[in-house]
Amino acid sequence: MVQQSMTDSLIERPVFIVSDSTGITAETFSHAVLSQFEAIAFQSVRLPFIDSVEKADAAARRITQQADRGGPPPLVFSTLVDPEIADRIRAAPCVFLDLFGSFVHHLEGVLGVSASRSVGRSHTNGLSKQYNNRIEAINFSLAHDDGQYVQGLEQADVILVGVSRCGKTPTSLYLAMQYAVKAANYPLIPEDFDRGALPAALLPYRRKLFGLSIQPDRLSEVRNERRPNSTYASLKQCRQEVADAERLMRMENIPWLSTTTRSIEEISTKILDEVGLDRMSY
Amino acid sequence: MVQQSMTDSLIERPVFIVSDSTGITAETFSHAVLSQFEAIAFQSVRLPFIDSVEKADAAARRITQQADRGGPPPLVFSTLVDPEIADRIRAAPCVFLDLFGSFVHHLEGVLGVSASRSVGRSHTNGLSKQYNNRIEAINFSLAHDDGQYVQGLEQADVILVGVSRCGKTPTSLYLAMQYAVKAANYPLIPEDFDRGALPAALLPYRRKLFGLSIQPDRLSEVRNERRPNSTYASLKQCRQEVADAERLMRMENIPWLSTTTRSIEEISTKILDEVGLDRMSY
Structure with missing residues (x-):
């Protein structure tokens, strides 16, 4: 995906997009941020629909396998909203970029209400x-x-x-x-x-x-x-x-x-x- | 946009999406984050292609006009990459959410290279x-x-x-x-x-x-x-x-x-x- 077409002389870096829903938000965001680093060839893998602790553990194993191959630790762009699920991924050997965590927490303070932290809300429902x-x-x-x-x-x-x-x-x-x-x-x-x-x-x-x-x-x-x-x-x-x-x-x-x-x-x-x-x- | 269809009894909050390019990344992200706050009706306005200090000043004036109408300060989701342009918006009376700033800075440390900070890179060029x-x-x-x-x-x-x-x-x-x-x-x-x-x-x-x-x-x-x-x-x-x-x-x-x-x-x-x-x- 991002800069996949660049030549082999570039540094390669594995990237995982982890989401409890489609991962489209995380993918769009990661694409935009990573396009600022032209010297690196990012190899992205999407891990969508991670909406349970079991699936999070499976995703964490996949990230760990990638890390075990050597090279720099994978980057993980996460839009997971459930803190328990997110923590399972964060514990893997990776650079964990928590897209929702910081902004949602900040906005809870600004707006004076708690976030629902319900999964898969980013996309309009198919019946709306x-x-x-x-x-x-x-x-x-x-x-x-x-x-x-x-x-x-x-x-x-x-x-x-x-x-x-x-x-x-x-x-x-x-x-x-x-x-x-x-x-x-x-x-x-x-x-x-x-x-x-x-x-x-x-x-x-x-x-x-x-x-x-x-x-x-x-x-x-x-x-x-x-x-x-x-x-x-x-x-x-x-x-x-x-x-x-x-x-x-x-x-x-x-x-x-x-x-x-x-x-x-x-x-x-x-x-x-x-x-x-x-x-x-x- | 987000939750626009909700009833009038909800609290309303103005939102601006500010980008040096299309604003699609910022819009997707804001949609996902704000959908976690169901009690609030967000009214979003996109301000795309803010790629000069002059355009930033015009955008800041528009945000200031909204703030001057009273009510809580507008939320601003920004994917501006040029710090000088971003600072013009940040100075307006708003809650400035810097989507790129924190992550790009963090990634510069992790990746050991500087970001190009060039504008409008998120979307593939029309000739690629x-x-x-x-x-x-x-x-x-x-x-x-x-x-x-x-x-x-x-x-x-x-x-x-x-x-x-x-x-x-x-x-x-x-x-x-x-x-x-x-x-x-x-x-x-x-x-x-x-x-x-x-x-x-x-x-x-x-x-x-x-x-x-x-x-x-x-x-x-x-x-x-x-x-x-x-x-x-x-x-x-x-x-x-x-x-x-x-x-x-x-x-x-x-x-x-x-x-x-x-x-x-x-x-x-x-x-x-x-x-x-x-x-x-x-």
Whole structure:
């Protein structure tokens, strides 16, 4: 995982992600912190659903086995909330990083109430309203991918527009999955540029439009993976489409950004920020 | 966000998520920690891309405005890595929770190297190999959703099977997006149960199959949202299909789990755990 692709000359360090639930919080956090140490190749193993003393003992044995192979002691990122379970892991030969312990204790003092210390609470329950909103948004984004379904666009929170393969689909799905945002997407194609106008189906929803663009050489690379050596993938065609699309978006006052070097996380956060949906996160 | 849906009788507490990048790490972490305090309704605002002293001063002003409205001081979850930027926020009237500071400092001692303290490193760059693997997996999962495309199944890391609307599609997309796992999915339908055999297209990939099931009453609810009062959505039909599917999966020795009360995060983590893909995370 983190920096796995680096060369063998790097120092290697084993990492365990230990959680009473999925481990996604601990994994996200460890990834962010460890990315600050570029000289070390971290090899991570996830140990999720450690929600009993028996499972903690099994996890501790696995960490001990790793330590017994020699080398520096493993790093353990823990989001365990039950102190008894956490202590079993802490006793193993490792550098124990207690993500919850210190913050929860601090917050108990600040907030003047005790934490429930109940396990597996970080993720919304599969039957909660908030969770259902996310699933509904995923279904909406799938149904309204690539302009395939125009009915229901009035329910969209945002409609992404841009040339084919500029990143609309993965961004729409990420917005839906992570933030329960109903994100449709609709392609801008050469016929639109010839007419010099937005697709007619989008005109009633002009305020919901957000544009994505991309550098022509990167677009050509992406399109060549799908249709090698086609006119569609040629640098000339990509340059023309991108220039036309950016001109149309400027003319229509559609906010837009370039996806070229950005991840779907970054693109999505910028969109939420710009269209004022930043309170909608689950 | 966290516990926003709770009633007005709860104590309210403003929360700011401050990051030099997307804020997703800080948001995930704050969500997990704050879910331990059920008696308080947290109102979160994300302040992403705070990567200069000027932006930090603007963020600090916003936090100060909130504090000036009275009530308890806002909580600030920060993943700012630049100490100068972090100090600007820390000086505002707030409870400053420095997610990186303490752990990065501790790890510098443990690892014997200095952290790079470069901003926005938590997410894979939009041009990296790891990132491209995720996008490729998303495209694969979309193309192989609901058995619509059989070519290329040999490239799948896992093929989810189960009755219609049991959760295969969102789980496949989550596995692809979060873990770069090429997750196809294929429906089990009454014709398969009549034959008492898996769909022929799946037979070469038996080892890649993982089943999802669901309680019949929950399935009936989900199907009724899509096709109200249909035979397809009837409790009788759902009971029959679920019983038949579970019998087939047992007969064919396909590992499976119930999605009824689980989130896609939990389902995905369990699948990775069971099929031994737990090292594939990005």
